[in-house]
Amino acid sequence: MILEIAQLDVKPGMEAEFEKGVAEAAPVFKRAKGCRGLSLQRSIEKPGRYRLFVEWDTLENHTVDFRGSEDFKEWRRLVGHCFQEPPYVEHTKPVNKWF
């Protein structure tokens, strides 16, 4: 299991539309190959900044399967117009969860 962490900076005033778009996109992730979790967090220090957390079975499920799919275009159609700048995406592997 790997974790995709996407830093998403949203245009001022488009926060509600962005959040609605992510909610609408949830089924897109739900049906994506190897996708195991989807959650959204909003920065306290920078309220226009969000972090989308997506759990995938493998790195390639995100970078190859999802990004190469029609559903990736659907995801971008739903939220892409809200982005202030291109998303900054990282992937991580769990070391441990203590509690």
Next chain:
Amino acid sequence: MILEIAQLDVKPGMEAEFEKGVAEAAPVFKRAKGCRGLSLQRSIEKPGRYRLFVEWDTLENHTVDFRGSEDFKEWRRLVGHCFQEPPYVEHTKPVNKWF
């Protein structure tokens, strides 16, 4: 509930020592006021970069209670010497977790 996301860049070659230090520090977080979760992720793209996720009941449980405690010094004693640069810390609020 808020989420602390700490970006921790570790000195080359000190990754194992850092991970051991976080494991040793888990009881420090476990007993901290309002602390509800602790997990560590390691970047795939930048293997010296970690993200520590700490769940707190309130922002002040982290910024006031924990940072002002003796246990914060203990945390830094256990891992501080592994840091390549000062930690970059953000706090977020959950918008939603869909699955």
